[in-house]
Amino acid sequence: MIKYSPIVALDVANLDQVNTILKQLDVNPRPMVKIGMEVFYHFGPRIVKHVQAMGFTVFLDLKLHDIPNTVERAARVIGALGVEMTTIHAAGGSEMLAASKRGLMQGAQEIGKAPAKLLAITQLTSIDDQILHNQQHIAISLQESVRNYAKLAESTGLDGVICSALEVPVIREVVSPDFLCITPGIRPNSAQNGDQKRVVTPNQAAKLGSNGIVIGRPITQSADPKFAYKQIAEEFKEEK
Numbered sequence: 001m002i003k004y005s006p007i008v009a010l011d012v013a014n015l016d017q018v019n020t021i022l023k024q025l026d027v028n029p030r031p032m033v034k035i036g037m038e039v040f041y042h043f044g045p046r047i048v049k050h051v052q053a054m055g056f057t058v059f060l061d062l063k064l065h066d067i068p069n070t071v072e073r074a075a076r077v078i079g080a081l082g083v084e085m086t087t088i089h090a091a092g093g094s095e096m097l098a099a100s101k102r103g104l105m106q107g108a109q110e111i112g113k114a115p116a117k118l119l120a121i122t123q124l125t126s127i128d129d130q131i132l133h134n135q136q137h138i139a140i141s142l143q144e145s146v147r148n149y150a151k152l153a154e155s156t157g158l159d160g161v162i163c164s165a166l167e168v169p170v171i172r173e174v175v176s177p178d179f180l181c182i183t184p185g186i187r188p189n190s191a192q193n194g195d196q197k198r199v200v201t202p203n204q205a206a207k208l209g210s211n212g213i214v215i216g217r218p219i220t221q222s223a224d225p226k227f228a229y230k231q232i233a234e235e236f237k238e239e240k
């Protein structure tokens with residue numbers, strides 16, 4: 001099973017903060033870093049190039065969700081950035097997911113690189129059963145919804161899903177062993193949950209079979225990001 005070092009979410013306000021965090025993450029092995037909407041909307045593709053030039057692989061998390069044609073064209077642009085992973089909402093359906101895969105492959109072909117791993121967002125880790133039932137009016141359980149999206153993603157040729165580690169065991173029942181489950185909603189014991197609803201510790205994520213944890217504020221808002229990262233990485237290594 002592929003197991004990535006913890007992936008650090010660079011949800012920060014400016015370039016100085018990006019650079020400060022990256023300097024702190026100069027550890028061995030270097031973690032992948034996640035560029036999300038905040039940083040990407042500020043700086044655009046040049047921030048991807050900047051982070052890559054500093055020696056980090058990039059997970060570009062833009063959570064595409066639109067009609068298939070629009071998504072295919074956007075995914076082509078992402079594909080040509082040479083990133084390692086990227087995201088799309090499974091709720092857009094199989095036609096949209098297949099279109100994004102096509103776009104990503106075209107973009108990757110243009111730069112002669114392997115395509116980014118395409119991961120489907122199942123249910124965000126800020127969603128709980130109450131929101132699912134009372135606001136989205138989805139009658140099935142959260143676990144069933146996540147598992148259904150994982151099946152849909154795999155059958156459409158995606159590489160994996162984003163889910164809470166809590167759902168990894170039920171997803172593994174229905175997908176092939178190399179299907180990736182990348183899991184945000186990670187909180188070390190002392191950390192605040194904030195807006196996250198489905199949370200586990202790094203060690204619980206490891207025990208539940210996560211292929212990689214995504215973690216932001218407990219590192220980026222820590223007084224000592226390097227120390228925080230190393231502790232989390234140690235905890236995620238331990239599967240007992």
Ligand SMILES: O=C(O)c1cc(=O)[nH]c(=O)n1[C@@H]1O[C@H](COP(=O)(O)O)[C@@H](O)[C@H]1O
Pocket residue numbers: 009010011034036061087121123124125126162163184185186196214215216217218
């Ligand atoms: O796609 C994601 O990465 C993602 C999906 C999800 O369901 N939940 C989730 O928290 N994320 C991202 O994971 C990161 C979590 O950050 P922290 O809550 O600060 O650890 C953020 O960048 C979120 O955008």
